[in-house]
Amino acid sequence: MSPPGPRVVVLGGGVVGLACAWSLARRGADVELWDPAPGQGASHAAGGMLAPVSEATYEEEDLLALALASHARWPDFAARLEAGSDISPDLHTEGALHVGMDLDDAREVWRTADLLERYSLPYQRLSSRELRWVAPALAPGARTALLVESDLWVDNRFVVQGLLAASARAGVELVPRRGGLVLEDGRVVGVTSCDHGPPLESRCDTVVLASGVDSGGVPGVAELVHLPLRPVKGQILRMSGARGLLGHTVRGTVHGDHVYLIPRATGELVIGATSEELGDTQVTGRGLLELLRAATTLLPEVGELTLVDAVARLRPGTPDNGPLLGRVGTPGLVVATGHFRHGMLLAPVTADLVTELVLDGTTDVAEAAPFAATRYTPTPLPLSPPTPQ
Amino acid sequence: MSPPGPRVVVLGGGVVGLACAWSLARRGADVELWDPAPGQGASHAAGGMLAPVSEATYEEEDLLALALASHARWPDFAARLEAGSDISPDLHTEGALHVGMDLDDAREVWRTADLLERYSLPYQRLSSRELRWVAPALAPGARTALLVESDLWVDNRFVVQGLLAASARAGVELVPRRGGLVLEDGRVVGVTSCDHGPPLESRCDTVVLASGVDSGGVPGVAELVHLPLRPVKGQILRMSGARGLLGHTVRGTVHGDHVYLIPRATGELVIGATSEELGDTQVTGRGLLELLRAATTLLPEVGELTLVDAVARLRPGTPDNGPLLGRVGTPGLVVATGHFRHGMLLAPVTADLVTELVLDGTTDVAEAAPFAATRYTPTPLPLSPPTPQ
Structure with missing residues (x-):
């Protein structure tokens, strides 16, 4: 022993x-x-x-290196987690779409592309036609898209x-x-x-x-x-009825607002998240409205989905x-x-x-x-x- | 005996x-x-x-007569209910404001005024200045208002x-x-x-x-x-944090959408209600979005209120x-x-x-x-x- x-x-x-x-x-x-x-x-x-x-920004090279190191460990971490608990974290490898609605939004998406190139990080630019093929449920007006295939996602x-x-x-x-x-x-x-x-x-x-x-x-x-540490409030929605709607996570820039859409194996769609310099955990009218407005603009079917829950929590910002x-x-x-x-x-x-x-x-x-x-x-x-x- | x-x-x-x-x-x-x-x-x-x-429409004179007969019984009904249960139904007598945002909305509010006149039913037209005085929290852009003082409300x-x-x-x-x-x-x-x-x-x-x-x-x-009978689905929200915000119920016409705002003695604000020819009782993205969009346009402070609940039920339509x-x-x-x-x-x-x-x-x-x-x-x-x- x-x-x-x-x-x-x-x-x-x-x-x-x-x-x-x-x-x-x-x-x-x-x-x-x-x-x-x-x-x-x-x-x-x-x-x-x-x-x-996708989370990388200019001037955060050290954070990107740490994030890449953790990202590389995730597949093994997920496998061990499932083996150790008999609960699958539902790791997905299909990647993330970055989508912009209008011309200003497109500029933001291209800035992300420039950043990815600067770090020699892989992505694909998609034509409107390719985007239609990859994500037919997105609003036809969505004009600009990148596919970042290395992005993973799990069910938190x-x-x-x-x-x-x-x-x-x-x-x-x-x-x-x-x-x-x-x-x-x-x-x-x-x-x-x-x-x-x-x-x-x-x-x-x-x-x-x-x-x-x-x-x-x-x-x-x-x-x-x-x-x-400072609290950075995030409000996030979960809707049901979205089975088959999206095959990737979507990071949308919608007339200047940001929203992400994350499909779950359960048929739920996660719509997130606000980023507010506030210390409370209440779900507000504005939070709901902004998330739903951006999400339905990007993915009209969100209007037909059913609310499961809406929660707010505090991220530890530095x-x-x-x-x-x-x-x-x-x-x-x-x-x-x-x-x-x-x-x-x-x-x-x-x-x-x-x-x-x-x-x-x-x-x-x-x-x-x-x-x-x-x-x-x-x-x-x-x-x-x-x-x- | x-x-x-x-x-x-x-x-x-x-x-x-x-x-x-x-x-x-x-x-x-x-x-x-x-x-x-x-x-x-x-x-x-x-x-x-x-x-x-406020509920009256053209061609529904019989229904209006029945509604007026019941309306006249409500104060006594409320008093007996409180005496019989020790629970106050919180009957309010301050009346309802009908408010229109844009010119088309104003036309709809004036049609209501015409209808009220046709039945010799009392109301007051309010100038913008009077509306500001009566309901200072409403959006400054709200341009047209009637006050129907005879309207009552209770906490359902x-x-x-x-x-x-x-x-x-x-x-x-x-x-x-x-x-x-x-x-x-x-x-x-x-x-x-x-x-x-x-x-x-x-x-x-x-x-x-x-x-x-x-x-x-x-x-x-x-x-x-x-x-x-057919089901007519209504979705309705309750928000908290609205104490003192409104002294009347508000029936808004907001760029063609309808919304009502009902203050509660508890400090809650009820935001209602969709009217959908559907038989389910799910709260949808569209229902939430439409109610919140109209409500925040009419009463910007709604963005800062906290979601208490969102429910949907079926009205028995005939x-x-x-x-x-x-x-x-x-x-x-x-x-x-x-x-x-x-x-x-x-x-x-x-x-x-x-x-x-x-x-x-x-x-x-x-x-x-x-x-x-x-x-x-x-x-x-x-x-x-x-x-x-």
């Missing part, structure tokens, strides 16, 4: 926290995952697009369900509580409950902080590291749109948060990074280096000359 | 069936009300506007809850079953269960048929009377838009259905009519005469010469 692995507590049960917990447990760690409602945060509302290229809710099941099978213990850090002698040594239930404390070798937009507010964190990853100055804490709109895409590489840092003390994930959790923490200036030893 | 009253079974627990059952029980009848889900049909989705004038869900409570207190027994008619010797003598539960039969002196759009399909009915009321050729049956978009408004007069017919054998409600339940039932032609007696 191997000696018992290190004890790890993961704070936060979104896709990132769950993927870390599962990975750590598979490599022998003794893992607790603390979350009062696992899978009900931003991961619950995600679209599930795994699209490093199946991913979360699969991670919950696989984690449990791998021995992860779920603790439905909110936790704060416990510090002793300059190191993090565990977590303690900070909600209304009976007191509970758990000692461990490492705490993995993966609480998404709430990470900065976890008791004890602010004293160790500055996590400049100043440079990149996540906050890795160790901080204080031993015993590893940070894995700030994934913004990329939590689903970046989960595999984040889980690998965190697992290596916790178990090996170092990591092979070079692409994560620019995203040090400490990059926004000011270096303290000495207030008085150092005392002679 | 007075002798026990007649036994009555009411089929259907919408606002009309509930009002009939409550009224009959108060006058001493021994009443059962059969409905597997009382209050969950069209009454659940109603806006609650009590607006005989409080009405239904009140009727359920008042009926129970008055002795109405609720049977959560679907029933069909039992005929013996050429008369209706009771109802029998026609759903999946254990068999159940109830004998009675009179059955009141108030099953809304399902009335024609109640077993045994089609052989007695032809009820040409060829002449009037209800189907009264006895049929076969004794033991009284019909009270086909109220289309007017169930809430017409409930008091319908309850009075039905109560008088059941208990007194005749009625003082003269306005109901044009709406005989038998008016669409063809008179059978003798197939052979009458046999000599």
